Amino acid sequence: MLKVRNLWKSFNSDTDFQIDVFEGFNLEIEKNTCTAIIGPNGCGKSTLLNLVSGSLPVDKGKIILNNEDITSLPEEKRALKLGRVHQSPSMGVSPSLTILENLSLANKKGETFSLRGLVKKKNLEMFIQMLQDLDLGLEDKLHTQVKYLSGGQRQSLSLIMAAMKHPDLLLLDEHTAALDPKTSHVVMEKTRELLQKHHITTMMVSHHMGDALKYSQRIIMLDKGKIILDKPSADVSENELLDIYKAKLAERIIA
Amino acid sequence: MNSLIITSLEQGLIFAVLAMGVTITYKILDIADLSVEGTFPLGAFVFAKFAMAGFSPITSSLLAFGYGSLAGLVTALLFVKLKIRPLLAGILTMTMLYSFNLRLNGKANIPLFSLNSLFSDISALVLMVAVVIGIKLLLDAFLKTEIGYLLITTGDNEALVRSLGENSNKYKIIGLMLANGLVALSGSLMAQYQGFVDITMGASIIVVALASIIIGETVSKSSSFLSITTRAIIGAVSYKLIGGIAIDLGMSPTDLRAISAIIVIVFISYNNFSSPFIKSIKKQGGKARVKSKKPLEEL
Ligand SMILES: Nc1ncnc2c1ncn2[C@@H]1O[C@H](COP(=O)(O)OP(=O)(O)OP(=O)(O)O)[C@@H](O)[C@H]1O
Numbered sequence: 001m002l003k004v005r006n007l008w009k010s011f012n013s014d015t016d017f018q019i020d021v022f023e024g025f026n027l028e029i030e031k032n033t034c035t036a037i038i039g040p041n042g043c044g045k046s047t048l049l050n051l052v053s054g055s056l057p058v059d060k061g062k063i064i065l066n067n068e069d070i071t072s073l074p075e076e077k078r079a080l081k082l083g084r085v086h087q088s089p090s091m092g093v094s095p096s097l098t099i100l101e102n103l104s105l106a107n108k109k110g111e112t113f114s115l116r117g118l119v120k121k122k123n124l125e126m127f128i129q130m131l132q133d134l135d136l137g138l139e140d141k142l143h144t145q146v147k148y149l150s151g152g153q154r155q156s157l158s159l160i161m162a163a164m165k166h167p168d169l170l171l172l173d174e175h176t177a178a179l180d181p182k183t184s185h186v187v188m189e190k191t192r193e194l195l196q197k198h199h200i201t202t203m204m205v206s207h208h209m210g211d212a213l214k215y216s217q218r219i220i221m222l223d224k225g226k227i228i229l230d231k232p233s234a235d236v237s238e239n240e241l242l243d244i245y246k247a248k249l250a251e252r253i254i255a
Numbered sequence: 256m257n258s259l260i261i262t263s264l265e266q267g268l269i270f271a272v273l274a275m276g277v278t279i280t281y282k283i284l285d286i287a288d289l290s291v292e293g294t295f296p297l298g299a300f301v302f303a304k305f306a307m308a309g310f311s312p313i314t315s316s317l318l319a320f321g322y323g324s325l326a327g328l329v330t331a332l333l334f335v336k337l338k339i340r341p342l343l344a345g346i347l348t349m350t351m352l353y354s355f356n357l358r359l360n361g362k363a364n365i366p367l368f369s370l371n372s373l374f375s376d377i378s379a380l381v382l383m384v385a386v387v388i389g390i391k392l393l394l395d396a397f398l399k400t401e402i403g404y405l406l407i408t409t410g411d412n413e414a415l416v417r418s419l420g421e422n423s424n425k426y427k428i429i430g431l432m433l434a435n436g437l438v439a440l441s442g443s444l445m446a447q448y449q450g451f452v453d454i455t456m457g458a459s460i461i462v463v464a465l466a467s468i469i470i471g472e473t474v475s476k477s478s479s480f481l482s483i484t485t486r487a488i489i490g491a492v493s494y495k496l497i498g499g500i501a502i503d504l505g506m507s508p509t510d511l512r513a514i515s516a517i518i519v520i521v522f523i524s525y526n527n528f529s530s531p532f533i534k535s536i537k538k539q540g541g542k543a544r545v546k547s548k549k550p551l552e553e554l
């Protein structure tokens with residue numbers, strides 16, 4: 001499904017501040033699985049997603065999606081195959097537009113945008129159904145500007161927008177990190193439902209060990225741009241992950 | 256009605272076209288586009304050129320719109336392709352247009368009294384009401400289309416536009432072209448209205464446009480159902496009426512520019528300080544302030 005081959009990425013190359021994030025990184029993601037990616041701050045999780053989505057160019061290496069080399073495709077072309085939800089709830093929506101307008105935009109993804117009217121009555125029922133499935137009462141707020149929604153509501157909306165056209169690969173970058181524990185739980189449950197219902201292949205970055213284990217089938221831990229653990233989630237315990245984390249942290253303090 | 260009020264209304268409606276154009280860049284795309292200082296007189300000079308060559312006033316005005324859009328395209332390309340910051344891109348286009356405008360007819364000012372204009376056979380007030388309403392309805396309809404919504408979203412959240420598979424630069428180009436087309440049209444209308452074209456016509460026109468937009472927003476703040484085009488129109492007409500009355504009360508017309516800038520300062524600061532931030536200080540004190548600031552920053 002997704003193959004990352006011999007990936008190299010540095011920031012601030014040829015300066016005193018050069019940071020080498022990936023040096024020959026390889027990864028393969030299987031279809032219809034949710035792969036959780038964990039690791040300490042700065043280990044390269046977001047950079048990996050940015051390189052896959054095309055938000056950042058690679059220095060060297062290949063990104064292959066469904067046997068197609070997409071390394072040189074611009075971000076907006078890759079976006080047709082991908083869905084993405086960011087950490088910040090305002091990144092995935094257009095705040096000054098209403099819920100209905102945001103959903104209508106997401107529903108046009110992959111088609112040509114023309115001078116026809118955007119909001120169409122015929123989609124209304126489908127959108128209301130999607131919002132009802134979320135169970136946050138958003139179906140009564142179709143005409144509310146998204147900027148008036150709470151972070152959790154916005155993030156849930158971002159999620160259904162990103163998943164609406166059933167992307168080949170969904171990238172979730174700490175998409176519940178800005179939410180309180182209760183809302184975060186609700187959004188994670190909705191995420192699971194959506195992924196299972198539509199069989200969406202997912203890479204999910206999280207700092208929450210429990211969530212990472214509970215909602216994924218495979219768990220990958222990164223450290224300094226390298227995979228230091230790669231196991232089926234069912235075979236790892238939260239304590240095992242925390243122990244590795246602590247060991248890594250101690251290593252850093254000594255070093 | 257007193258003739259001063261009528262003149263102010265007529266000019267206010269001409270500036271409403273300008274304000275609607277600048278609304279697209281300033282309010283929708285969130286770009287301070289200074290090229291309008293060049294495209295406003297450009298519209299006037301283009302009108303003069305074609306009207307003197309025997310083209311009808313309608314054709315000449317439409318050509319002014321076309322030339323204005325091309326100037327907008329120049330700014331957009333400087334910005335999008337050459338990665339020049341929008342503020343500087345606008346200044347560069349404005350500077351180039353200064354020379355271009357002078358070259359167009361080889362003169363810095365041209366009287367148009369002897370030529371036919373859109374206002375020759377019809378009352379300026381009636382015509383301008385029709386033009387402004389027509390443009391407003393067209394713009395409103397455009398903003399409800401798929402492309403229109405992507406224009407709004409480009410100003411709102413560019414990353415979302417790209418995630419929909421669209422190149423957000425395309426919408427910046429469309430926005431800047433449309434905006435500058437309208438500004439040039441407004442310039443050509445002003446030239447026809449006052450009966451002459453002058454190279455200094457565009458000076459500080461951005462301040463007039465911003466003042467209009469900001470007044471429009473403040474005046475109609477409580478009524479959220481008003482569209483941004485309506486606000487721009489209300490703002491431009493109010494601005495001209497306020498200015499007209501001030502001059503009538505004995506203020507020197509040359510002081511009007513400083514007054515316009517002061518209007519912009521006063522209204523922007525009024526808007527800033529009547530935000531939830533200030534209200535929460537007034538109402539609840541420190542704790543609520545921190546809370547209410549956060550969603551603002553997120554947006
Ligand atoms: N745009 C950038 N410019 C310069 N350096 C960057 C940039 N983006 C990331 N980095 C650096 O690359 C490294 C990896 O960052 P990245 O954001 O991928 O980490 P992360 O694993 O997502 O961390 P976190 O858990 O804090 O989100 C860090 O050292 C970071 O400072």
Ligand SMILES: [Mg+2]
Nearest residue numbers: 045046047173
């Ligand atoms: Mg990150």
